[in-house]
Amino acid sequence: MTHWKSLFNYDYLGVQCLPEGKDIVLTIKKTDRKEVPNSSGKKEECTILYFEENVKPLVLNKTNCKTMEKLFKTPLIEQWYGGRIQIGSARVNAFGEMVDALRIRPFIPKEKELIPVETNSTVWKDIIDALKSGYKLSTVQGKYRFTKDQIKELINYEIA
Template sequence: MSEKLTGDFRKFMDKSFLGSWDVPDGGDLILTIDHVARDDVQNEKGREKKMTLHFKEREFKPMICNTTNAKAISKAYNSTKVEDWENKKIAIYKATISAFGQTQECLRVREYPPKSDELFCECCGEVISDHTADGKTYKAKAIANNALSKFGKYLCYECAQQAKAEQEAQA
């Protein structure tokens, strides 16, 4: 029996390492570093040894760790020693960069230890936080989930209000 697939096709390809397609839209992937290793990586130059992060969450593939991400982890935990990174949580997000004349998605690590329930607005990029309006407090998770169901993406309170106004103007 076949299984219907949805989402980015790259998730379903035989990939050995974590990619931008493995990160949820509008959110961070929070993972715990089990250990840092040097693995063989196949690229356009052939096989190379690269630094990789292996995670305690075994359902996730290892991540190739470039200099930018290594510096971010080092800053988050105030240590350049990879053994100090073991058992530390990192927040991995999807970024867009221009390299070699092309725009492409990549993985980036936030420069601070993550909060486990932190979500980011897909419109403005800010952390979605609790919001109080008309004497009522709306929790960040509820704001994000409500926006996801209404607009198809995680939005902060302000961006959700703007999306609602735009939707009403089009009606």
């Protein structure tokens, strides 16, 4: 299903960016200060949160900052770098109406266990076929655990 906001080109992460409305887990890369237009078009200085993953940055609000301070047990934003957060949608009262807003969940996301792959297995052959047909190595690395030698071999298939 298509969220109506996805029809417009927004520069920052919003609820329309959540795949099928599901939470996403991201790794904090850095923060920056930028002028961002607010809902009335007036520019205001905002803190922007960037991620290691290939997603749009997030405009940080006080609610999400307070959540991260509790998660990482520090108010110092530089100490949040490298931390993992889970972001989802929540209905909130803003500007006199109920709207969908991004909220950082109040817990550290669990790390997904990766499945080890034997080089001579059927799964290994399926992965190679997938890479040859256009899948990206980063996609399969999200599910499987590879040795350094396996990754070197798989890179050749991704490029081919």
